[in-house]
Amino acid sequence: MIRNITIKMPLLLILGLMVFNSYCQTIKPFNTTLNFEEADKKANEILQQMTLDEKIELIAGDDMLIRGIKRLNIPPVITADATQGVRLAWDEKGKVKWGVGIEKSTAFPAPILLASTWNPQLSHDYAKSIGEECRAGNIRVLLGPGMNIYRISQNGRNFEYFGEDPFLAARMIENYVKGLQSTGTIATLKHFLGNQTEFKRRRSNSIVDERALQEIYMPAFEAGIDAGALAVMTAYNQINGEWTGQSHYVINKLLKKDLGFKWLVMSDWWSVYDGEKVSKSGLDLEMPWATSLKGIKEKIDQGKVLESDIDRMAKSILRTCFAMGIYNSTKMNGDVNYDAHELVALNTAREGTILLKNSNAILPLSKAKNHKILITGKYAAKFARGGGAAYVKGYNNVVLLDALKTEFGNQIEYKEKPSIDELKQADIVLASIGTFDEEGSDRPFNLPEEDENQILKIVEANKNTIVIVNSGSGIKMTNWADKVAAIIYGWYPGQIGNVALAEILSGKTNPSGKLPISIEKHFENTLGYPYLPTGEEVTDPTPEHEHPVYDVNYNEGVFVGYRWYDSKKVEPLFPFGHGLSYSNFSYKKLHVTPQSFTSDNEVIVSFEVKNTSKVAGSEVVQVYVSDIDSSVPRPEKELKGFLKVYLQPGESKQIEIVLNNRSFSFWDINTKQWKAESGKFRIQVGSSSKEIKLNTIVKMK
Incomplete structure (x- = not known):
């Protein structure tokens, strides 16, 4: 069974959400045991003896x-x-290696x-x-x-x-x-x-x-x-x-x-x-x-x-x-506080799980309504994780089914291969899909045909289908995204992340994750198509050492991700920065100070964000900069500031995002340095790269 997690959502957010809003925030390096000159002297002393x-x-x-x-x-x-x-590794005797x-x-x-x-x-x-x-x-x-x-x-x-x-x-x-x-x-x-x-x-x-x-x-x-x-x-x-x-x-x-x-x-x-x-x-x-x-x-x-x-x-x-003092010390004093680390892992999943779609506010699922919830699919009873060097075995690993049973009790019914009648009889269907990603190979954007057909079969039988995706990047959802009631992107959630997902389904945790990527409708519509040698597929069995060197041409230059979609006027399925909440937020009163400035000035972008709902929650406010008068091709907008802010129902906060010279600059290939040109810039504030709420024009002298 899953241990009881007693920390509640508002406290987590109050403790965890820190004001972080500008490129120019000072990050002080770790105070090493010796500075470069001292370490160099010690190294030279040893080198002379070798x-x-x-x-x-x-x-x-x-x-x-x-x-x-x-x-x-x-x-x-x-x-x-x-x-x-x-990542721990064990020898044939079961002992941790090295x-x-x-x-x-x-x-x-x-x-x-x-x-x-x-x-x-x-x-x-x-x-x-x-x-x-x-x-x-x-x-x-x-x-x-x-x-x-x-x-x-x-x-x-x-x-x-x-x-x-x-x-x-x-x-x-x-x-x-x-x-x-x-x-x-x-x-x-x-x-x-x-x-x-x-x-x-x-x-x-x-x-x-x-x-x-x-x-x-x-x-x-x-x-x-x-x-x-x-x-x-x-x-x-x-x-x-x-x-x-x-x-x-x-x-x-x-x-x-x-x-x-x-x-x-x-x-x-x-x-x-x-x-x-x-x-x-x-x-x-x-x-x-x-x-x-x-x-x-x-x-x-x-x-x-x-x-x-x-x-x-x-x-x-x-x-x-x-x-770093490595030759002078070994183990850290004291025992590892695994409980504290597990809580950090849980908080990460709580804040990073993304609600992509929520038609007719089907979520959260009220436990008071005693819904009959059927769970099925790839990672319902199996742990979702990536492979390769990033694989970490963990402990206390919680599969989704167990997390749901702890959260919803006997409302949950698991069926590995549900019949049409069983799907129709459920009040809610949770459909788990995903991919296994690992180093050493790429994998198709499209789901396997069997998985794709299963989702279509489920949603045809029950319109109250909520799809839960466990993957390491975007997958094709175009054939069914508009048919399902809700989509949650759970990525690879770690050993206890399914607890967070169950909390989001029930409403105990209000989702606040935002996409750090754009998810395309079709891979053929992206900047990366085609990137493989002509006629080859990601599943090509040729041993790596037998394959000739092949070129991957980055013809898009700086137009990567949402920059590419904006420049090509192509709509992604879900845009960079997107993510829904059980709260609603309004933006107003945008001020940029000063509105006319030199490249040496800091520029303060201020605006008000208000929680207009009855549910406490967090919003990620995003500031994008556009160079209107640029002498070189530049993206339509570029992220240059953000802040995750927690708001009680009806609460407003004044937000300040600080921009500096780098916020307005591009890399000049002639001078081999960053360059901010005089002219007009558009400052855009929004909840995603596509949901721009406020904008204004400023001028660099």
Whole structure:
């Protein structure tokens, strides 16, 4: 049975919803044990004592370990996957591998669900909880957070990331890094860069222009670096013709020069091939073993690689570990507060589950009416989660059926394969559908034909059908979205997230999640179609290593997600930022101060939001900026501020969103810097990218 959760919704929101409204909010990096100069000095002292063989051994991993130097009392460092919790691995004897000192870890909701909360403070708490479990297990490097921008819905790793918008992703990531590293656990930003497909991922070549890299694909990394992240992992794919982990342009130019990163850069597993290029690219650590670096000593003897290149790599590893105090301490003091972490996971699911549709206010389901509720479908009695490196086993895992029975009691009836009569006799039908997404492969946007037909059969038999979707990204819902009574997007909810979903169905929790993506009507209508080689499908069985390198052309440039839909005048099925509530909200009294300003000025966008309903709830207010007089093609609107605000029935609040120079800027490919041009800008305020409530025009002098 499910343990009783006693914290009520209003208290959760009051505690959890923090004012977060501008790009220019200061994020102070974790106070490392040693600053860069001090850590560099310590690293240099050790480096001078190392033999060449020891240096070569240090710069290649040992499975999930960063190697140590026993002779010099430098211990090995344990790393672990990944963004949504600590992925534990067990040996054949049932023992946790690599000397990890914990036997269980919390399975948090998927990062894309975390992004759906639009609550940066919750991202901090989520990551801090993960960091505490890492430290208790003597894990000092988390191989996350992942932050590759959602470009195509078929990408098998979308669930590990933070959606399609660089501003939203950046705000969530900087708080994630702060929360994680506050525990003394190193955050590893991944995957740098341009990793937007898992189809034959080591054979894909992302052709991306400079402006798109800077405006769309790098800001989340920039935010993580500015927040103090101490590690970055390169990607499997090529960028413009070179594998990222051995690309001088990607690492030394984009990452180190443009973003100012100065700490540890590691490869993804088995993703680099040329040891000479690796030694000069800026990479420091090849994982999980020496593959490209095998035989590197002979290349040094031949003069093809300099020992100073190896020194640079080894020194960066040492410097980073000294900075976080990894060589001076091991386990965090005290026991893990798993109950607190589980509550953070539950709060995340409460705030990130999205109500997409609610015809005739069928939800919430009043328990007083004693509805006969039939539940059926894919994840009714089976746990929904993603796979691969992001898989976290968890504990106290609650399947949807059990959560519903706890919430609704004997009103719930489960049928694996209900008959037409059974469907018709139910007052409400809950239909569970979804996908299993994982790294290493993409999956079709369309549901399997059997699943699609089942939904159509159910809704034809009972118009009071509520569809619950568990997936890592968008799926095709066009054939039945207008026929069902309600749609809830539950993503991969983590070990206790189904409790939150049951609460939303009953009304105990008022939904407040908003889409961090756009969900298209048809995949053929999107910017990503076609992205596969001609004639190939995502299910192509050809082994990855036998597949030729193929190009993925980012022809849309900066027009990604809702930017693309706006520019092409294509209506998505559900737009970016969309999400319903059991409350209603009004917007009024928009003021922008000053209305005429220079690029050095901060601009304050203020307006009033009111809860006009009888139900307490939260609204995510969103501020978009449009450049009316731009000299280069720019999106119709771009998210530049947001705030999640909790309001009692009838309550009003004055909201202030602060914009700065970057809010009005684009990347100038001529000057190689951000540029804000004089002219008119439209400030738009709304509840989604399509639901604009207020707007006004301002002028930059």
